[in-house]
Amino acid sequence: MTESNTADVDEEYADLGATTQEAMDIAETSMDIVRQFVPDETLADRFRQKAVHSMGDIEFQHLLRFTGTDSDGNADDAAPIRAGARAVNREATIVTDITMSKAGVTGRGHNCEKRKAIGNGAELAKETGMTRTAASVLELDKQGVYEDAIAVVGNAPTAAFALADCIENGTRPAVVVATPVGFVKAVESRERIREVAAEYDVPAITNVGRRGGSGLAAALTNELIHVASDVRDGDLDLESES
């Protein structure tokens, strides 16, 4: 299963990136338009641009939140970005809540294992009646999967709540990207992530408001991968970036 999964990743998920001339032209024109409306000064601005691009909404730049401190104890907006890019470059595992979020994370530009939580913890869900994504997160956490991982929640508020519980109980993901969408608990689940992120120094990128979703989570995670790649290429020095 693991081998065929890896083949799957290389073959399919890489397909989201632009490789043909037309696709590269579109991507470039698109980001040029975004940069007319979103600042282009800081590392965090790159994520604001990516959020705007993936949501098709210029005002979304104001809805991102950057929380927690990086390994040097800095707590500026770029802290979770530095932490995330470093995690990508030490090949941390990227764990998403559901299949859709995982499908949106590129297979290019990194050697991180990609896996999803959903599909684990079926017995726990059956016993307790909790959502399968929440049970999945708790089950994977028991296996140590979230320790030092890039933890991505694109869809399920209950997965974000479960992840926050794991952090409270001692788990330390390298970075959390959490953007669940919806009318029930989505807003609160991201508030809870920010609370534990601040309290336990876990770097986190989240948004405020009801909107969000797997596409946004994937876009932000892909930008962490992009920053990591710029660092490897020598185009970016994380030590001097804020």
Add this chain to the structure above:
Amino acid sequence: MTESNTADVDEEYADLGATTQEAMDIAETSMDIVRQFVPDETLADRFRQKAVHSMGDIEFQHLLRFTGTDSDGNADDAAPIRAGARAVNREATIVTDITMSKAGVTGRGHNCEKRKAIGNGAELAKETGMTRTAASVLELDKQGVYEDAIAVVGNAPTAAFALADCIENGTRPAVVVATPVGFVKAVESRERIREVAAEYDVPAITNVGRRGGSGLAAALTNELIHVASDVRDGDLDLESES
């Protein structure tokens, strides 16, 4: 490959639906909230509710468009819904543009084959420089895949343009669900789908504006599946619904 793909569908993609008590409570509360703000009178209202739910934005109810006529020659808002539900119940193929859209379409409540365009047409993309998703659509169309299919475009404007060209050249999908997102050609690609949908009597569900994405496309497709399931259960009579 086909067999393992099918197993994959049954096992993984079904996971998006609510089955545990907590998940069902959340889904119910969530739709109750949505129905406070979105009418609950017509079949089209169900899709407006689903769009609002998946986008986490009440105002999105005003951004959907229903185009084209169903097999009885009716052109009301519910026409593409009836056409789509009938297609689900005769087990038409569901073809999405990319992996992420496919991952969002439920595996429950239908026996339709789910497939994605991306991954086909690599040579055409290389030769012409067009995007891989556009080349994929043209290649699958050459194989007759889009004829009478449920054609879903969640992400790539160029895939929507390619699909519109196929329709202009004689292909007749059972229904089109097109919600590509972004700043370059997304708006125009959906306008073009609506134009060919109206001209060639192809039922289509689309949105206006820059927003959209795979999550929205999957939510609307899943609601077609839900309507189809209501019809099979005798809870809904399409002949009498508008």
